[in-house]
Amino acid sequence: MIYWQLFWAFVQAGIFCVGGGYASMPLIESQVVAGHGWLTMQEFIDIFTISQMTPGPIGINAATFVGTKVAGVPGAVCATAGFIFPSFFIMLGLVLLVEKYGDIGAIRGVLNGLRPTVVAFIASAGIGFILLALWNTETLPKDFTKVSLIGCIVLPLALAAVVKKISVIRVLIFSGVLGLLLGTFLGK
Numbered sequence: 001m002i003y004w005q006l007f008w009a010f011v012q013a014g015i016f017c018v019g020g021g022y023a024s025m026p027l028i029e030s031q032v033v034a035g036h037g038w039l040t041m042q043e044f045i046d047i048f049t050i051s052q053m054t055p056g057p058i059g060i061n062a063a064t065f066v067g068t069k070v071a072g073v074p075g076a077v078c079a080t081a082g083f084i085f086p087s088f089f090i091m092l093g094l095v096l097l098v099e100k101y102g103d104i105g106a107i108r109g110v111l112n113g114l115r116p117t118v119v120a121f122i123a124s125a126g127i128g129f130i131l132l133a134l135w136n137t138e139t140l141p142k143d144f145t146k147v148s149l150i151g152c153i154v155l156p157l158a159l160a161a162v163v164k165k166i167s168v169i170r171v172l173i174f175s176g177v178l179g180l181l182l183g184t185f186l187g188k
Helices: 002-015 021-035 041-053 058-101 105-135 149-163 168-186
Strands: none
Touching: 002 021, 002 058, 021 041, 021 058, 021 105, 041 058, 041 105, 041 168, 058 105, 105 149, 149 168
C-alpha cells in the first residue's frame, strides 16, 4: 500500500510541476509534509538541499530521497517513477501535437499563462524556506526578534554568491562549512 501511495503522491506532484525543480518544491511539500506527514518541514528542506547537491534534476532526486526514507529502495523506485510518469506522457503528447500541427499558438498561450504561476510557486517555497532559515518556523513568527544568527549571516552571503553566479556546489559547501563553524563557535 505504501508503494502505491508514494507513486500516486508523486504523480500528483509531477503532473503539475511546470517550470522545473524549484517549482516542484511546494507541490512535493504539500504531498510529503502536509498531505501524508512522511517528513517534517525540516526534513523536507534537508532533502531538497541534498537533492540540489547531487547530480540530476532536483525534483527527481527529491522523489528518490523521499521514497528511500519512507519505504527503502522499492519506495524510491515508486516515488521516482511517479514523478517522471506524468512529464513523460505530457511531453510525448505535446511533441506529437507540435509535430502534427506545427507551432500551435494555443500551446504557447497556455505556457505563457503558466509562467507567472511557476514564479508564484517558487516565491511561496522561498518565503517558507526564509522563515525556516531565519526564525526556525514554517509560519510567520510571533516574535520577530528571535532570529537565527547563523541564518542572518549565511542567508545574505549565499544570496550574494548566487547573484554573482558562483557555482551552486561551491555555495552549498561554503554555507555548510560556515554553518558548522558558526554553530560550533556559537554553541548551537
